[in-house]
Amino acid sequence: QTTETTETVNKAYAQLAELDKKHFMHPTTSFKQQHEQGPKFIFTEGKGIYLKDIRGNTVIDGLSSLWNVNIGHGREELGKAAMEQMKKLAFSSTFATNSHERVIELAEKVANMTPGDLNMTFFTSGGSEANDTAFKTVRYYWQLKGQTQKKKIITRKKSYHGVSMGASSATGLPAFRTFPSLAPDFLYVESSIEALEALIQQEGAETIAAFVSEPVQGSGGVNPPPEGYFKKVRALCDQHDILFIADEVITGFGRTGATFGMEHYDAVPDILVIAKGITSGYAPLGGMVISEKLKNELIDLSDGVYMHGYTYSGHPMCCAVALENLRIIEEENLIENVRKMGAEFQKGFQWLADRHDVIGDTRGIGLLGAVEIMKDPETKTRFDEPVSVKVIEEALKHGLLGRSIIYEGQDTLAFAPPFCINKEEVATIISIIDQSLTTVLKRDC
Numbered sequence: 001q002t003t004e005t006t007e008t009v010n011k012a013y014a015q016l017a018e019l020d021k022k023h024f025m026h027p028t029t030s031f032k033q034q035h036e037q038g039p040k041f042i043f044t045e046g047k048g049i050y051l052k053d054i055r056g057n058t059v060i061d062g063l064s065s066l067w068n069v070n071i072g073h074g075r076e077e078l079g080k081a082a083m084e085q086m087k088k089l090a091f092s093s094t095f096a097t098n099s100h101e102r103v104i105e106l107a108e109k110v111a112n113m114t115p116g117d118l119n120m121t122f123f124t125s126g127g128s129e130a131n132d133t134a135f136k137t138v139r140y141y142w143q144l145k146g147q148t149q150k151k152k153i154i155t156r157k158k159s160y161h162g163v164s165m166g167a168s169s170a171t172g173l174p175a176f177r178t179f180p181s182l183a184p185d186f187l188y189v190e191s192s193i194e195a196l197e198a199l200i201q202q203e204g205a206e207t208i209a210a211f212v213s214e215p216v217q218g219s220g221g222v223n224p225p226p227e228g229y230f231k232k233v234r235a236l237c238d239q240h241d242i243l244f245i246a247d248e249v250i251t252g253f254g255r256t257g258a259t260f261g262m263e264h265y266d267a268v269p270d271i272l273v274i275a276k277g278i279t280s281g282y283a284p285l286g287g288m289v290i291s292e293k294l295k296n297e298l299i300d301l302s303d304g305v306y307m308h309g310y311t312y313s314g315h316p317m318c319c320a321v322a323l324e325n326l327r328i329i330e331e332e333n334l335i336e337n338v339r340k341m342g343a344e345f346q347k348g349f350q351w352l353a354d355r356h357d358v359i360g361d362t363r364g365i366g367l368l369g370a371v372e373i374m375k376d377p378e379t380k381t382r383f384d385e386p387v388s389v390k391v392i393e394e395a396l397k398h399g400l401l402g403r404s405i406i407y408e409g410q411d412t413l414a415f416a417p418p419f420c421i422n423k424e425e426v427a428t429i430i431s432i433i434d435q436s437l438t439t440v441l442k443r444d445c
């Protein structure tokens with residue numbers, strides 16, 4: 001850039017940053033930091049795995065933004081699908097039996113992709129709404145069956161399920177539950193089958209409506225389940241008449257190298273929650289997929305109206321975008337690429353662990369990965385201040401956007417790049433993490 005263009009873009013940034021500080025209330029942001037520093041980036045463009053900001057910086061979108069831009073940025077086909085749908089039918093209601101072409105096509109598509117007899121989808125605008133829908137629906141189901149005390153929902157510690165009233169109550173990260181008077185009847189359990197069994201015994205299965213879990217916890221630190229966990233969860237749920245909800249908001253539609261994360265763990269839930277990857281973030285859409293069995297029971301048991309529905313349940317444009325996104329994932333064999341590049345990516349983390357004594361653990365599956373930093377992995381001692389925050393800051397200087405996770409005493413670097421990534425780009429990510437870790441350790445530790 002010439003000095004002149006640098007000046008121009010800096011001015012454009014400064015003007016927008018002022019307005020941002022003045023008028024835009026950011027999600028998951030410190031009020032003070034936002035007020036004092038304004039936005040770090042004002043992004044203007046995206047292409048493939050890259051994002052570009054108004055000052056001309058290009059960065060690798062190492063977390064696919066919010067683990068959601070799975071096919072990568074800049075796919076014009078999705079814009080075209082959105083425009084064609086909006087020109088033809090921008091909106092029509094799906095309440096009270098009304099329907100439209102795209103929502104029917106998408107519901108069928110999802111039924112064909114999901115495992116087992118998960119065949120019927122309720123659509124929402126995102127993951128939180130989808131989880132709330134699942135929680136309301138399981139409690140409603142037990143009420144219809146006359147088992148009115150069956151309303152507790154068991155959720156795992158370190159889980160993340162969203163921020164609406166029910167979803168934040170279900171989130172096993174206390175940092176997200178700092179708002180008073182959240183929803184009642186959510187119980188938090190350690191991630192062992194023994195702990196789950198003990199909790200069911202203690203509370204009484206007759207009071208428990210459902211168990212909810214991500215196949216691999218995302219925001220809580222990229223935590224795959226213990227060996228054999230979900231098979232045993234499925235059996236326990238069957239034994240005690242507890243519905244099993246899988247939150248596949250991050251893992252759904254290919255992130256782990258399988259179409260759905262639960263496929264790795266041989267367990268089919270009664271309800272599967274989806275969002276993010278269904279549209280790769282090109283439009284807001286989520287949903288709850290229920291089993292054929294649950295559907296038939298609801299038909300038999302209920303004679304009133306299911307009084308639950310969002311204005312945008314099955315928005316035509318969002319459904320059109322989802323259909324185009326799923327077509328691209330299939331036709332370009334992107335899940336196959338997740339498996340191939342995922343193997344490179346996980347190998348890269350292993351290489352990092354071999355090079356750096358402070359890496360106490362590497363976790364992940366497919367294009368979802370994390371490294372855990374410890375001062376002394378032997379004794380599991382942590383650094384006084386989290387190092388991951390500084391490593392992420394340093395990586396940004398080298399053009400890599402990732403996430404540090406420091407909840408619950410963790411010190412984790414998390415990455416989940418778009419499915420369209422190639423081998424060289426994986427190597428670049430690993431190399432930037434390596435350099436950044438080396439710099440921070442030398443400088444600050």
Ligand code: PMP
Nearest residue numbers: 126127128160161162218249250
């Ligand atoms: N569940 C999981 C597993 C998630 O990762 C998220 C979002 N990070 C949500 C639910 C909430 O989805 P949304 O932000 O679309 O409401």
